[in-house]
Amino acid sequence: MKSWPWISVSPAIAGERGVWLVCLVTSFNVFGFRPKQKVREMKRLEGCTALVTGAGRGIGAAIALRYAREGATVVVADLDENNATEVAEQVRSIGVEADSLGVDVREPAQSAAMIEHVAKRYGRLDVLVNNAGVIRVRSVLDTTPEDWDAVQSVNGRGLFFALQAGARQMLKQSPMADGRPCGKIINMASIAGRNGRKLMCAYSASKATAIMVTQAAAVEFAPKLTVNSICPGPVGTEMWKQIDREWAEHENRPIGSVWEERVGLIPLQRIETPEDVAAMAAFLASADADFITGQSYHVDGGLLML
Ligand SMILES: NC(=O)c1ccc[n+]([C@@H]2O[C@H](COP(=O)([O-])OP(=O)(O)OC[C@H]3O[C@@H](n4cnc5c(N)ncnc54)[C@H](O)[C@@H]3O)[C@@H](O)[C@H]2O)c1
Numbered sequence: 001m002k003s004w005p006w007i008s009v010s011p012a013i014a015g016e017r018g019v020w021l022v023c024l025v026t027s028f029n030v031f032g033f034r035p036k037q038k039v040r041e042m043k044r045l046e047g048c049t050a051l052v053t054g055a056g057r058g059i060g061a062a063i064a065l066r067y068a069r070e071g072a073t074v075v076v077a078d079l080d081e082n083n084a085t086e087v088a089e090q091v092r093s094i095g096v097e098a099d100s101l102g103v104d105v106r107e108p109a110q111s112a113a114m115i116e117h118v119a120k121r122y123g124r125l126d127v128l129v130n131n132a133g134v135i136r137v138r139s140v141l142d143t144t145p146e147d148w149d150a151v152q153s154v155n156g157r158g159l160f161f162a163l164q165a166g167a168r169q170m171l172k173q174s175p176m177a178d179g180r181p182c183g184k185i186i187n188m189a190s191i192a193g194r195n196g197r198k199l200m201c202a203y204s205a206s207k208a209t210a211i212m213v214t215q216a217a218a219v220e221f222a223p224k225l226t227v228n229s230i231c232p233g234p235v236g237t238e239m240w241k242q243i244d245r246e247w248a249e250h251e252n253r254p255i256g257s258v259w260e261e262r263v264g265l266i267p268l269q270r271i272e273t274p275e276d277v278a279a280m281a282a283f284l285a286s287a288d289a290d291f292i293t294g295q296s297y298h299v300d301g302g303l304l305m306l
Contacts, residue, residue: 044286046071048176049122051114053105053162054132056083058237059188061090062274063129063281068094070282072127075118077103079132105132105158108165115165124173124183127285128166130159130210131188135203135239137246148202155206159187160213163227167217170225177287185221186284187214187229188277189296191304194231199247207231211296218294226293228284233300234262235272268301 050067054060056078064074068091076091078084081102088100099121103114118125134154136147163185170183192200193207210229218227234240240259247258263271280299283289298304 042282043071044282044288045127048072048126048285049075049118049124050127050129050285051075051077051118051125051166052129052131053077053103053114054079054188055087055129056080057087058239059232059235059274059277060129060131061087062278063131064088064091064098065094066275066278066282067127067285068096068098070286071096072285073097073122075099075101075122077101077114077132079104105130105162106153108161111158111162112165114162115169119169125166125169126176127184127186128162128170129186129188129281129285130162130166132158132162133188133206133239135200135243137199137243137250138202139199139250140201143202151202151206152209155203156209156213159210163187163213163217167221167225171221180287180290181226182224184285184289185217185225185227186281187211187227189214189229189231191231191233191298191300193296194298194304194306199250214296215294222293226284226290228289228292228294229296230277230280230284231296231298231300231304232277233266233272233298233303234259235274235277237274266301266303270301272299272301 045067050072052060052064052067052074055064055076060078064076064087067074073096074091076084076088076098079102081100084100084102088098091098101114101117103110105111115125132154134151136151138147166185173182175182187210189210190207192204193211197204214227214229221227244259245255248255277299280297284292
């Protein structure tokens with residue numbers, strides 16, 4: 001076969017007719033008629049079982065669906081069991097196995113039972129995404145002990161004990177393949193965990209916890225497991241609707257104005273989508289990221305550059 005960037009010509013037509021064909025295709029290109037490149041759907045997670053918490057909507061749902069398109073079996077866990085069931089149905093319609101679980105990660109016993117369920121049903125857990133999270137927009141002076149605990153119990157304590165249960169299972173497993181880790185953990189942090197945010201003290205502190213848990217666990221579990229985290233910027237989900245509403249109320253501003261202001265600062269000049277975050281989650285779960293651990297990646301259109 002003789003190959004050109006976007007066509008192949010078999011030896012049978014590579015003579016005079018082949019030359020004409022090449023000229024024809026080349027002239028199409030000159031005038032901008034280059035055939036559209038087909039986006040290749042990657043199947044980097046075939047044979048993997050992945051569990052995503054907080055996957056009933058938003059970023060978690062996008063990760064579950066992306067993992068399914070990459071070929072993984074996906075377990076969708078969420079406090080809202082109905083949403084988890086719906087997302088699991090969408091995952092199945094992509095053509096992979098899926099399961100849904102109603103789980104409250106504030107309860108370490110529930111996280112342990114969730115991991116046990118996955119291990120019993122699928123034999124192993126290859127990828128755990130600790131994505132479940134909550135926020136309260138409060139000034140430092142207005143934050144009550146209840147506000148503080150509500151945020152920390154999910155984003156800090158909840159994430160930690162789900163990671164602990166997941167790691168206990170993964171450390172007992174054989175490698176995902178020769179020379180690969182036995183499992184991968186991905187924690188959902190935030191750029192708010194990189195620097196203290198106005199009206200987000202408890203949230204920023206909880207996301208800094210996620211980043212530090214990522215590093216400490218990565219060191220303890222190397223070389224058997226990789227542990228990384230993702231720090232999204234403002235993503236268009238229900239959580240940001242809540243942030244915008246509570247912030248606007250606090251500062252007596254119009255609804256939508258906080259979101260607009262924040263998005264207006266993004267150097268890449270568009271709204272971040274759950275799929276942007278899911279793309280990073282797919283990379284970190286794949287063999288392409290096997291030599292990466294203890295890292296926290298900003299997926300924020302350049303909003304925070306450290
Ligand atoms: N949206 C953003 O701008 C943004 C930015 C940075 C980081 N994040 C983080 O990404 C993650 C997902 O955020 P999102 O925007 O999709 O939020 P979201 O509110 O749309 O979804 C969060 C999901 O977590 C579930 N959940 C909440 N508490 C739970 C618990 N105790 N146990 C199990 N599930 C629980 C909810 O039911 C919901 O389905 C969170 O950790 C969030 O902090 C979001």
